[in-house]
Amino acid sequence: MFHKEGQKIIIITFCIVVAAVLAAHYYVNLEWIRFSLQVAALIFLIAILQFFRNPKRRVTRSFDEILAPVDGKVVVIEEVDEPEYFKEKRKQVSIFMSPTNVHVTRYPASGTVTYSKYHPGKYLVAWHPKSSTENERTTVILHTPKFGEIGYRQIAGAMARRIVNYAEEGEQVTQGEDAGFIKFGSRVDLLLPLDCDITVKLNQKVVGARTCIASVRPLDD
Structure with missing residues (x-):
């Protein structure tokens, strides 16, 4: 397919x-x-x-988990100051996609799209530290039942020349469904609350709509 x-x-x-x-x-x-x-x-x-392959993924949906939005490798796990929307610290998990990965973007969680914006920009290599803020990109914010607001950012790389984003503000979306596409090598950043538990490690390979990236922290922590 x-x-x-x-x-x-x-x-x-x-x-x-x-x-x-x-x-x-x-x-x-x-x-x-x-x-x-x-x-x-x-x-x-x-x-x-x-x-351009688009394999069907059977999704085990959960309000308690954030799933990988894309296939690829985890290249960044860190706290960052997010200036565009949250304007506060967030946990950032970045996934790099090589040209051989599936490039479909899938919604990492179910919820309501509260923000969706396209930014023109440069085409630095996707692992460059400034690619998150200077490259062509789209930023999408979802309001979720358990995590509150989370964000993800599609970022063009040196080879990527078109980002496709289907998220529209006010839309109800479902975890694992098709959210867009990035053509020819790129990166996706997840912007998550500080109180969530990150469940992946650096350099770990992840599968879109299957690998859990973060979970709700237990109440007794």
Whole structure:
């Protein structure tokens, strides 16, 4: 299954690859060059199909857990001063996505969208410390039953040139549902309350809509 954001690119790529394979067949005389060009064209098509894949995820929904919004690797766990919306300290968990990861963004929790804003910006590499505030990005805030307000930020990387965000203010959303897409390598930051328990570690690989990122701290803590 492929994401709807990739349909146009997949069709165009397929047409180009078919044309390239046929052109090589009819116009390239040296067999090894012809074969190499055809294989390269097919590998390119496979890479595009792999990038836009959208695997179905069976979600075990819970108000007590924040799930990973994307597939990738945890690269930051720290307290930060969040200046855009919360204007106070938050626990930030950042997930880096390589071009080989699934790039669908999924809602990390169920709740109401209270804020959704797009920011144009730079295209620093996604792991750069300033990418959270200087790169092209979208910021989304959800009001949740157990955690109060949480945020996530889709951040473009050096290769990413388009962020797709489906969240609209006032909308009721469900944990694990499709929230958008980031094309060609990127990062997502989660902005969580200080009193939640982070359940992942640095460099841990996470799976969108499956891996628990944070949980509600027990009342006796």
